[in-house]
Amino acid sequence: MIRYSLKRLLSLVLSLAIASVVIFAVIEVAPGDPASFMLGVNAQEDTLAALRAELGLDVSKANRYLAWVTGMLSGDFGTSYTYRTPVAEMISDRLWVSLPLALFALALSTLIAFPAGIYAAARRGKAGDMAVMGATQLGVAIPNFWFAMMLVLIFAINLRWFGAGGFAGWDDGLWVGLHSLTLPAIALALPQAAILARVMRSALLDILGEDFMRTARAKGLSRRQALWRHGVRNAMIPVLTIIGLQFSFLLAGSIIIEQVFYLPGLGRLVFQAISSRDLIVVESVVMLLVFAVITVNFLVDLAYALVDPRLRSRT
Amino acid sequence: MSRNLVLGGLLSSLVVLAALMSFVWTPFDYAAIDIPNKLKTPTGEHWLGTDHFGRDMMSMVMVGARTSLAVALVAVGIGMGLGVPLGLTAAARKGSWLDEVIMRGNDLVFAFPSLVIAILITAVFGAGAVNAIIAIGIFNIPVFARITRGAALSLWEREFILAARVAGKSSARISAEHILPNVMNLLIVQGTIQFSLGILAEAGLSYVGLGAQPPTPSWGRMLADAQTMVSFAPHLALIPGFAIILTVLGLNLMGDGLRDWLDPRLRVART
Amino acid sequence: KDDITVAMQLEPPHLDPTSAAAQAIDSVVYSNIFEGLTRFMGDGAIVPGLAESWEISEDGKTYTFKLHDGVTFHDGTTMDGEDVKFSLDRARGEDSANAQKALFAGIADVTVVDPLTVQVTLSEPNGNFLFNLAWGDAVIVAPESIENIKTAPVGTGAFKFSNWVQGDRIDLERNAEYWGAQPALAKATIKFISDPTAAFAAVMAEDVDVFSGFPAPENLPQFDADPRFQVLVGSTEGETILSTNNKQPPFDNVKVRQALAHAIDRQAIIDGAMFGYGTPIGTHFAPHNPAYVDLTGNSAHDPEKAKALLAEAGFPDGFETTLHLPPPSYARRGGEIIAAQLAAVGIKAEITNVEWAQWLETVFRGKNFGLTIVSHTEPMDIGIYARPEYYFQYDNKAFQDLMASLNETTDPAMRTEMLQKAQTVISEDYVNGYLFQLANLGVAKADVQGLWVNAPTAAIDLTGVSWAN
C-alpha cells in the first residue's frame, strides 16, 4: 500500500512538472500583450515599456518560467498583471465559490444518480428502468448552458424563487450562500447525474452477472438484499472513477455556467484572464486545476483500495 | 436489433440527411440577411421562422447540422487515427517504457481541463472550425488509446494470439491482423459516443464564440445569439437546442443499441 | 431607501484611473471616489471640480487654479496644491503609466503658489486644456495613499471605497466628510455582470436596481413595457466606424473606399445589430456636438453605385478582404450584416472574431487587417485622423495642418468652422465607413432618479442619484 502510494506520488510529481512546461509554452505563445491591453489605444510607447518593466515582462521567457515555478514551489504564485493583486489570493477567493459549487453539484449528482442507477439496475428491462434510462439519455443530450438558461427563465425570472445569479458570499451564513449556488449546482449536477446513473446501473448489471451474486442468492438472500449487500460496494470501483473525473470537471468545467450565473468562480477568472492576457493568472489557475485533477485521481486510487481489499494487499 | 438502435439510427440519419441535403438545396440562402423580416415565428414561407437578422432558420439549422457533424466527425477521426495506434502499440509492448510513456501521456492529457484548453487553443490560434476540431480532437486521443489498450490487452492473453506468435508474426502485424479487427466493435460503439460528445463540445465552443465563424451557421452560436431573445422569440433558442438534443440523443441511443447488438454477451440475460 | 445596487458589464482590472485605459475603472470611480480640477456634467458641460475657479493668462499659456478650501481625502489628509502638483507631475512623468499621457504633453511646469493656488504653464496654448483635465485620467490623487491606489483607492469624492469582492462587486459608502453636497445614497454596490442573458435575468429578477450600459438592446422594449422599470437612452462619445486600412491595397484607392461606403446600409445595421438604438453618422463626429455636420448623404446606401465604383477602380468582380471583429455586440452583429452587404456588391469579407488583446496586437499595433469595426469612445477625437501612424493609416497633409491650427485656436466660432471643415474632409475622403453613434443604454427601477442619460465620459455618477420616495 505504501509502496503503491509512493509510486503514484512520484508519477504525480513528474506529471506536474511536465504539465507546467506545457502550460507555460502554450500560454506564452498566445498573441496579445498584457501591457498594451491595459493601456489601450492611446498609450505611448514609453508608457508601455514602463509598464512592461513593472510587470516583469521584459526578461527572457526561460527566466520567467523559472521564476514562476520556483515561486509556486514556495507558495508564491506571483502578482496578477491586470488586477495587481497576488494570484494566490485571487485564486483562494475564487475557490471559496468554485469549490463549494463543485461539491454541492457533486453531492446533488450523487444523491440523484445512486438511487436512480440502483433502481434501474434492480428493475432491468422493466418500465421503471426504461423511464430512468430515457431520462438519463435526455440528461446526457441536453447542453448544460441551455439547461441553465431554462432554469434562470423559469425559477429566477418567472417564479422568482432564486436570484438570477451572483453569489451572496458566506458572510450571511451557510444557508444564504448555498441558496445562491442552488440553480448553478442543479444546472451542473443534472447532466452529471445522468452519466453517473448510467455508470452505476451498468456497473451493477455487470456485478449482477458475477458468480458470487448467484452464491448470495443460493444463501437465501432476496434479489434486493443481494443487490445491496454484495452488489453496491463492488460496483463502486467504476463509479468512483467517474466521480473523480466529475469532480475535476466540475471544478474546471463550470466556466460557462459561471458565466450564465455571473458567479465569481475559478472558471470565469480564467476566462477573463485569457481575454485580458493576464498570463500569470491563466498559468497558475490551469496549473492548479491540473494539480487538482491529478490529486483527485490519486485520492480516487487510494479510495479504490478502501473499497477493494485486493488492491490493499498489493504491496 | 433493439429499439434503441432503430430509434437512434432513425434520428441520426435524419440529421445526416438534412446535412447532406443542405449541399444541394436549402429553402433560402442561409446567409441572406433580411432585416425587415427579422424574428418571424414559423410561417408557411419560413418553416422554422427567421432569426434576428431575418435569416431563414430552417436553412441555418440544415447547414448548422453540416458544421456540427463535420467538426465532430473530424475530431473523432483525429482521436481514433492517433489514439488507436497508440493504444495498440502500448498493448503490444505492455510493461515497456513505451507503454509507460503512452499511458502517462494519456493521463496527462486527461488531467488538463478540456474546456479551458480548448479556449486557450482558440485564443492562441484564433477562433474557427479548424481549431475547434483540433481542440476537441486532442481530448479524444487518450479516450481511444485507453479503450484500445484495455481491449487489446485482454486479446493478447487469448490463445489465438499465441497461435499467431507461434506462426512467427511480428507484434505489429498481429496488432493489425488480429487485434484491430477484434476491437473494432468496441471502437465503433465508443466512436458514436465520442461523436455525440463532440457535437456537444462544438456547441459549447461555438456558444462562447470560439467555433466556426460567421456567416457559417453553427447550432451553438445560434443558441448564443438567441439567448437574450428567449423571452420574446423563444423559437430562436428552442430550434437549435432541440437540434442538438435530438442529434446527441440519436447518436447515444445508436451507441447503446450498437453495443447491445455487437456484444452478444449482453444479449442473453444472466440470472 | 438609501442604498442602491448598480450593475455594469465589465469589471475594472483595478481602481486606479490614472494608470489604465479600462473604461470600467472610470465607471466606478469617476466623480464617486476621485475628482479632478474640472469635471464633466451629464450633459457634457465642463464645470469646476476641485478647482473653485481659474484664470487664464492673455497668451493662453498659464492657468491659475483656485482650489476649494477644506477638501480632505478619505484617509483624512487634506487636499492641497501639493497634491495637484503631485498628480499632474506623476501623470506626465518619465515613468508614468498613464494611458492618456498625451493629455498632459503640453504642460511645461506646475507650481504651487500657496496651499490653495496652483499655476500650470503650458508650452503652447491649448484650447482643450480644461476639457483634458476633466478626464478620469487627470483626477487628483495623494502621495500618502498612492501605493495602494489600485486596490484601496483613496480620493476626495462623495463616496468612499469600502470593499471589493473580485469577480463579483464593489461596495461604496457615503463620505460623511464630503466637501460638497452630501449624496442621497448611503451605500452603493456595483455588480459586474458580463453575460447579456445574465444581465437581462438580473434586472428582471430585480437583483439589481440599475444596469448601466445594458449590453442587449433587444431586451429594452420589454423593460420599457414593464411598469417596474425605466429605460434610459442617451448618447455616448462613441463613433462606431468600419475602420479601413488606408495603406493596404485596394483600400489605398479612394474609389474603393467610396464603393465600400455606398455598399453599406447604415439603417439596416442600426436596426439589425442595435435594434434601432444609435444615430447614423456620415463622419467621425458626435451628432450631439453643436459643431456636427450631417454628411450621411455622402455615403448613401447605393449598391449599384458601389459596383460601378468598384468596376472603375479595376475590381468589376470585387475582391477578398478580412474583417476583424472585437467582442462587443455592435461589432460582432454589425460585422455579420456588413459582410452580407459587402457580399452583395462582390466584396468577400472573411470574418475573424478576435478578443481585445488580439485586436490591439494584430489590428491596432500590427496594422495587419483589411477592415474592422470599432467604436471610438474618446470624446472629440477627430484628431486621430491627423496621425498617419494611427492604425487606419490616413495620411493627408492638408488635414494635419488643419488640426495643428485648430489646437492653437481658442476662438469658438473659428474652432467650429475648422471642425466642420475637418469633418467634411474625412467624409469626402471616405477614410472609414461611418456607421452610427453608439447609444448609451441604461435600465433602472422606475423610481430611481438622477442617473446620467448621456455618457460624455465613462462614469456612473452616483452623487446625484436618489430614490423617488
Added chain:
Amino acid sequence: MSLLQIHSLSLSIHAFDVLKGVSLTIAPGEIVAVTGESGSGKSMTALAVMQLLPESTRITGSITLDGVDLLTQSEAQMCAVRGAAVGMIFQEPMTALNPVKTIGDQVMETILIHKALPKDQALARTIEVLDRVGLPTDRFPLSRFPHELSGGQRQRVVIAMAIALRPKLLIADEPTTALDVTTQAQILNLLKGLAKEYGMGLLMITHDLAVVADMADQITVMRHGEVIETGATQRLLRDMQHPYTRMLFEASNHQVTLPTVQDQTPLLTVQDVVRDYRLPRTKLFATPGHHRAVDHVSFTLNQGERLGLVGESGCGKSTLTRAILGLEPVQSGLIQMQGQSVFTGHSPNLAVRRDMQVVFQDPFGSFNPRHRVDRLITEPFHLLDTPPKGQERSDLIAETLLAVGLSASDATKYIHEFSGGQRQRIAIARALIIRPQLILFDEAVSALDVSVRAQILDLLVELCEAYNLTYLFISHDLSVVRTVTDRVLVMKSGQIVEQGETEQVFSNPQHPYTASLIAAAPQLPDLHALQSEHS
C-alpha cells in the same frame, strides 16, 4: 422416505427445451450423482431446485422437498428455503465469493439472513463450520479476504457457507472441476464426510465418471435434457442398459495403441533451462524478487517419440512450452532443435520455429473469430520462405482437413460454425499443415467432453501412423497421458522430479510426489471386470 423428489420436470427457455421430463429422488444421507456431457441439462436441474433460473423460463412438473412442492412456493418462501434447507456449491471457487467481504462475514451471512441464531452464536457457528471444512480460525482468521486464499481453500469457504445451517440437501455443481487432483480428492472426501455426518442428501453434479463411480450411491445419466438411465451405482456400473451410458463410460477410459517408434535420434534437447518471472517490488528501492517458474529443467526428445509432461496446475508446464516455442527468452540454459537454438539474440529463430507447432487447450479461444478456416489453418505459412499459392495451397488445405477428419468444404466456414471437438481438429490441422517435426499439445484435450476426447485421441494415433509424429503431450490428466505417450516427465514447482517409460512410471512411481499424484486421481473401476464378475 425421500428427501427430494423431482417428478417429470420440463423446462424451456425462450421456446428452447432444456429439460424434458426429468425425474430424480434423493433420500436423506444419500449421494446422488448426476452426470452427462456438456449441455445435457445438469446445471439447469440443480438451478431449478433452487428456483434460481434465468428469466423467461417456463417450467412444468414438480420438485418436492420434504413434502413441499418448491414450484408452488413464493419468492419469499424460496428465500427461506435457500441456504437453510438447501445449500448449493458452484464450480468456480475463484469467483463464487464476494471479493470485498471477509470470509467470516460471508459465512456468517448465511446464518444471520435466516435469523437462525443470535449474533454471538452465529459467530461461534461460523468458527465451527470453518473448522469443520478444514479452515481453523487460528490459521485462517475470519478477517481474511477471498483473494488471500487458494482455490481449494475458497471452495472450502463456499462449502462452509452452504452447510452452515445444516441443510437437509446440498447441491454441488461440478465442485471440483477447477481444482487440482490432490485438492479435488480432499474436497470430495470432505463432502462425503459431511453427507454422512449430517445425514444430508447430496446432489452431486459432475461429468467426471471416475468421481461418480467413486462417490455416488445413485447415478443419474443425462443427455439432451433427458434422464436416460438411473440406478444404484454398483448395479448401474454392472449392467448398463443404455448404449449412451456404455459409450460414455468406455470413452472415459479410452485406450489407444500407439504405433511403435523406430528412429531414436535426438530432436529436441532442453538443457538446464531456467525461467524466472519478475515479481513486483515489495519496497520502493528493493531489488524486485523473482518467481522461478521453470527450475533447471533438462530432457531430450527423440525423433518419433511421444513424450508426456504431467504436473499440477501452476507447476510451470505452460511456461516450459512457451520457452520451447521460443516465445519468451529464458534466463539460463539452452533449448535446441536438431542442434539449432530456438532463441537467438533477442528474437526467436524462425528457421527452427517452422519445425514446431502447437495445439492449445481452449477450442473456443484459439481462433480469431473473424477469419475463415482456410485463413486460420494457413497462418503458419507465414513461417515458410515460399508459402504455397493458388491451387497448391487449396490442395494442401483440403488434404490437411481430410487428415483431421473434416471435409474440404469446411475451409470456407467460420469457426463458430463448429463444435468444440471439430475446433480442436482444426487446431490440429493448423499445427499439421506445414509438416513440422514436433507438435506440442498443451492440455489439448482437457476441455473436451469424454466422447469427443476419445475421438481426438484416436485421431492422434491415426496421425502418428500417417505422419510419424513426434510430440510433447502436456496434461494434468494422468489417464490420458498414460495412453498416448511412450515416455513421461513429472513436474513439480518448476522441476522435473521423475522421468521414464510411461508404463514404468505409472505402475511403479519412484518419487513420492508422483505416487501421491497417482493416488489422488480418481479411478474408474474396471468395468469389464465388474461386468464379467456379474455374468
